[in-house]
Amino acid sequence: KSLATKKIVFVLGGPGSGKGTQSGKLVKEFGAVHLSAGDLLRAHMKSGTPDGQMVADMIANGRIVPSHVTVTLLKDAMEASDKSLFLIDGFPRNEENRAAFEKQVMMERLLGRQEGRTDDNIETIHKRFKVFTEQSLPVVEHYEALSKVARIDAHRDPEEVYREVRRLFEEL
Ligand code: UP5
Ligand code: MG
Known part of the structure; x- marks a missing residue:
């Protein structure tokens, strides 16, 4: 499971x-x-x-x-x-433990995706995580410093996550 x-x-x-x-x-x-x-x-x-x-x-x-x-x-x-x-x-x-555990959850979701994308393999997924952390996260942090970011806990099923996502849109 x-x-x-x-x-x-x-x-x-x-x-x-x-x-x-x-x-x-x-x-x-x-x-x-x-x-x-x-x-x-x-x-x-x-x-x-x-x-x-x-x-x-x-x-x-x-x-x-x-x-x-x-x-x-x-x-x-x-x-x-x-x-x-x-x-x-x-x-x-520690932070490394936490990040490694979250990475494991994301890895599982990507490997479980049925579309057969060429970048959904273990080796490429590791690279995608690294690029995200090093290059993409700073973009998010830039907007966060301007108070323009909403953080959402994605460790729940899509409907539960959406309840929170839609609340943000109601406030727009
Ligand atoms: N006791 C319990 N509750 C009590 C109370 N309310 N009043 C009075 N006495 C109480 O309890 C300890 C003792 O206190 C027992 O005799 C109990 O009866 C009594 P326990 O429930 O065993 O406490 P616990 O928090 O589980 O203590 P433990 O020693 O297991 O904690 P550690 O965090 O030190 O140990 P752990 O096994 O988690 O980790 C050991 C090592 O493994 C780490 O140092 C690390 O090197 C490594 N490790 C990792 O590297 N990564 C990990 O992810 C996990 C561990
Ligand atoms: Mg223990």
């Missing part, structure tokens, strides 16, 4: 703040799936994969594991489940 149809709650807080404890309670009451990024990384570290040692070193030093490793583990765990509510505990931990 695709990530786009899942409801995701990020459970964030400092070390020992009770992310795991509270998530466990939510699983019991709401049937959510609890995915602790730290637990997934610790299991990965022991799995004997080539980057296992790198993950072990990062964790031993309390550093943040590169996003591509964590995002892949989370994505695989979510796709393996038929549940729709996920508690992602301890992730995202």
